[in-house]
Amino acid sequence: MKPVKIIKDAGHILFPALEQTIIAVVLVDEKNRIVFFNPAAEKLWQFSREEVVGQDMKILLPPSLQYNHKVWIQRHREGAESRVVGMNRELQLERSDGKKVWAVFSLSKVDVNGRIYYMAMARDVSDEVAAREQNRLLLLAVNHTVHPIIVLDIQHHILQVNKAFTTLTGLSVPDIVGKKAMALLPVQKKYKNISDRFTRLLKQNDWFQEDIPVSCADGAVMWFSAQIDPVSDGDGKLRNQVLALTDITREREIREYEKDILAILISSLSMMETGDAICRRIESLIHGCTALLYFYSGEQLLLWGESSSSGGHNGPQGIQGKKRKTWTLRSYNNQLMGKLVLNFSDDTQADLYTARIADISAHLCVLALEQEEKRQQIERLIQTDALTGLPNRSSLNHYIDRLFESTSVSQLSTFSFCIDNFSEINDSMGYAVADQLLLLMVIRLQSVLEPGYFLSRTEGIQFILVVPECDIILSSKIAQDLEKIAEKPVVLGGNTFSITFSIGISHYPECSRDELLSGAKMAMEHVRATGGNRWQFFNHETDRMVRERILMKRALKEAIEGNELRLEYQPQICADDNTVYGFEALARWHSPSYGEVPPYKFITMAEETGDIKALGEWVIREACRQMAEWKLSGVRIHSVSVNLSALNFRCPYLPSVIAGLLKEYHLPGNMLTIEITESAMLEFDSGILKRIQEIRDLDVGLSIDDFGTGYSSLSRLTGLPVTELKIDKSFIDRFQYDEKVAVLVKAITGIGRSMGMSVVAEGVETKDQLELLKKIGTSEIVIQGYYFSRPLPADMVPDWLTLYAENEF
Numbered sequence: 001m002k003p004v005k006i007i008k009d010a011g012h013i014l015f016p017a018l019e020q021t022i023i024a025v026v027l028v029d030e031k032n033r034i035v036f037f038n039p040a041a042e043k044l045w046q047f048s049r050e051e052v053v054g055q056d057m058k059i060l061l062p063p064s065l066q067y068n069h070k071v072w073i074q075r076h077r078e079g080a081e082s083r084v085v086g087m088n089r090e091l092q093l094e095r096s097d098g099k100k101v102w103a104v105f106s107l108s109k110v111d112v113n114g115r116i117y118y119m120a121m122a123r124d125v126s127d128e129v130a131a132r133e134q135n136r137l138l139l140l141a142v143n144h145t146v147h148p149i150i151v152l153d154i155q156h157h158i159l160q161v162n163k164a165f166t167t168l169t170g171l172s173v174p175d176i177v178g179k180k181a182m183a184l185l186p187v188q189k190k191y192k193n194i195s196d197r198f199t200r201l202l203k204q205n206d207w208f209q210e211d212i213p214v215s216c217a218d219g220a221v222m223w224f225s226a227q228i229d230p231v232s233d234g235d236g237k238l239r240n241q242v243l244a245l246t247d248i249t250r251e252r253e254i255r256e257y258e259k260d261i262l263a264i265l266i267s268s269l270s271m272m273e274t275g276d277a278i279c280r281r282i283e284s285l286i287h288g289c290t291a292l293l294y295f296y297s298g299e300q301l302l303l304w305g306e307s308s309s310s311g312g313h314n315g316p317q318g319i320q321g322k323k324r325k326t327w328t329l330r331s332y333n334n335q336l337m338g339k340l341v342l343n344f345s346d347d348t349q350a351d352l353y354t355a356r357i358a359d360i361s362a363h364l365c366v367l368a369l370e371q372e373e374k375r376q377q378i379e380r381l382i383q384t385d386a387l388t389g390l391p392n393r394s395s396l397n398h399y400i401d402r403l404f405e406s407t408s409v410s411q412l413s414t415f416s417f418c419i420d421n422f423s424e425i426n427d428s429m430g431y432a433v434a435d436q437l438l439l440l441m442v443i444r445l446q447s448v449l450e451p452g453y454f455l456s457r458t459e460g461i462q463f464i465l466v467v468p469e470c471d472i473i474l475s476s477k478i479a480q481d482l483e484k485i486a487e488k489p490v491v492l493g494g495n496t497f498s499i500t501f502s503i504g505i506s507h508y509p510e511c512s513r514d515e516l517l518s519g520a521k522m523a524m525e526h527v528r529a530t531g532g533n534r535w536q537f538f539n540h541e542t543d544r545m546v547r548e549r550i551l552m553k554r555a556l557k558e559a560i561e562g563n564e565l566r567l568e569y570q571p572q573i574c575a576d577d578n579t580v581y582g583f584e585a586l587a588r589w590h591s592p593s594y595g596e597v598p599p600y601k602f603i604t605m606a607e608e609t610g611d612i613k614a615l616g617e618w619v620i621r622e623a624c625r626q627m628a629e630w631k632l633s634g635v636r637i638h639s640v641s642v643n644l645s646a647l648n649f650r651c652p653y654l655p656s657v658i659a660g661l662l663k664e665y666h667l668p669g670n671m672l673t674i675e676i677t678e679s680a681m682l683e684f685d686s687g688i689l690k691r692i693q694e695i696r697d698l699d700v701g702l703s704i705d706d707f708g709t710g711y712s713s714l715s716r717l718t719g720l721p722v723t724e725l726k727i728d729k730s731f732i733d734r735f736q737y738d739e740k741v742a743v744l745v746k747a748i749t750g751i752g753r754s755m756g757m758s759v760v761a762e763g764v765e766t767k768d769q770l771e772l773l774k775k776i777g778t779s780e781i782v783i784q785g786y787y788f789s790r791p792l793p794a795d796m797v798p799d800w801l802t803l804y805a806e807n808e809f
Helices: 003-020 039-045 063-079 126-143 163-169 189-203 248-266 271-285 350-381 393-406 422-429 431-448 472-487 515-529 541-559 599-609 612-632 646-650 654-664 679-683 684-699 713-716 729-734 739-754 765-776 794-806
Strands: 026-029 034-037 088-094 099-114 115-124 149-152 158-161 209-213 221-232 238-247 289-297 300-306 323-330 335-346 413-418 454-459 462-468 490-492 495-497 501-508 534-537 566-574 580-591 596-597 641-643 672-677 702-709 722-727 758-762 782-784
Touching: 003 393, 026 039, 026 739, 039 115, 088 599, 088 765, 099 126, 126 163, 149 163, 158 684, 163 289, 189 209, 189 221, 189 641, 209 599, 221 248, 248 350, 271 289, 271 300, 289 350, 300 335, 323 702, 350 393, 350 739, 393 454, 393 462, 393 515, 413 422, 413 431, 413 515, 422 431, 431 454, 431 472, 431 490, 431 729, 462 472, 462 515, 472 501, 472 534, 490 713, 501 515, 515 534, 541 580, 541 599, 541 739, 566 612, 580 599, 580 794, 596 599, 599 612, 612 646, 612 654, 612 672, 612 794, 641 702, 654 672, 654 684, 684 702, 722 739, 729 739, 729 758, 739 758
Parallel strands: 501 534, 580 641, 641 672, 672 702, 702 722, 722 758, 758 782
Antiparallel strands: 026 034, 026 115, 088 099, 099 115, 149 158, 149 238, 209 221, 221 238, 289 300, 289 335, 323 335, 413 462, 413 501, 454 462, 490 495, 566 580, 566 782, 580 596
């Protein structure tokens, strides 16, 4: 085909093509008249062809361009260069109905035989412009939000961050764009687990939320709650990930602060150490601030806590030249307890964060003060005799220890005395009258004893009087004074009682420090055995009694070696549902020479002779053997507890002995519980504590026997892996009649329950005692005593269990 023919064919094709294109096409002649207007143009401007052909082109232009357009066209026709021809630009057009649309517009100059035409081509881009504007506004909002935003590609490279991120972290856009998101996290070892988890979560390409640390430009670490959202295209293919961050640095600091202070409250720190620790922790959070704590003792405000920089001597009025703010510490019932004072340097602002720290601190300080009050109350209850208010044995031992440690004692007398025939009064008149008698005698004693004398009630009807710097002559006079105190008849409930004392006296230095209490008691017991109503120094006669004890100790050694001892088992019952909790194994000794020897007597002798180790191992072995026998015969026993002396725990291989017996008899550790008295806990050193933990690691239980009668502290208790507390029988005997004892029983139960321990009440003999235990809120307690059963020989336990199951209380 010839070129001329091709051009002629193209001319025939051109106008049909312009008619059918989706681009709006408008052709304007040399007089600016519209000579061509295709269907796409009709759709864009909403004019019909008939309405515009032959009209001036200005009807298609927005009013703002109509005048200038005529000038531009005329200049261009006259030969001036146009900046518009050949370029694309966006214009906002106005349709025939007045509606405005956006179009991309291009203008072409056409020269036909010297006649200048213009061809305009336009396309509706309203949706694109709207989308672009929406994106602009969205980016504007993102860049001005207070929450940091990070955009990642599918390989987790950082594509963009907003202004909030750079402002908070100090990192610039060039510093981080292109890097992996994981590079934002600190590299220190302590953050490795968090970094590894964050990396795994990113690779899942799914939504997640996680707390992460971020390294700032200055090296500090900020914490953010990070929420990752995947962004997919129309086909569901992942295109990006958007990481939205919320600054939780201060929230995390507050949580850590609360956790640290609560840890301080349950630690073994003293009250003053606790106050100092709280002040130091406050100052670590609020820079440029010094903290002071005060507590009320009566109406006096005393310094409680300060840091090394606080200078507590400045008082609650604050430090001169510094801004000060005070928070009052009040209990839940609005009791004034103390003050928290914060002193700020001139460049430190007391903002909302500071106020929040202070409010939390005030609340935690109130908890600390209330805890200290309760601790002191419990300590007072534990260290005093519940009935008389006199110091108990623990306080007595502590007093004598302090006396010998703090002063040079040249001589000292100890008086051990008791009311003669008191058991007859108790049996005939009852506990209430007997208790009144004891209280009356205490009042008489306190009214005549000199200041500096130490009077205590150690057990039942026994009192101990310690008099420092007391010679033999003064000792005799004091003994006579005691007799005179008892001479005056006592009238109670219409009954008259004649009271006498049995008094034993030991004198230091004739008696050693360790013999003072035992010597006085031996002399007292000898007086009682010979009729009472007199006093006697520890002498050769009591020494004869000691020699008799030596013979008995020898017999005990032979009994242990000859397997002459036996175990009896006393049931322990859960108070809430009457199920059998377990049994306590109690050692018994019937001697051919001395008859039935009380446990307290032969156990004490075993401790004195060193046979306690062999006795303890025999008790554990026999208990394990018996449990295995019951298990083999189908008798279900939950657990058996055995008593060990503190001396048993000094044996370095005690844990291996227990482990070996459990293995030998195929028993799980939780079937065995080891009991030790509270007072024995005072003798524990780090080696013993380690052995106790090794025993506990065998899943063997640890029970504190006679809890409340010793001199242990609550902090000591928290340091032991204890699983059970046993309330001493002396409390159970009295708590029906003495509100203080009832409070103590309830407190002990509460302590055990709050620390996840079982609580066993020993010596429950009556239904009234059981019901009262439940009434004061201790229904979860375990009951042991004659109310349910006396200690049973091993061969009677299966029958007792069967009978108990058939006739459950």
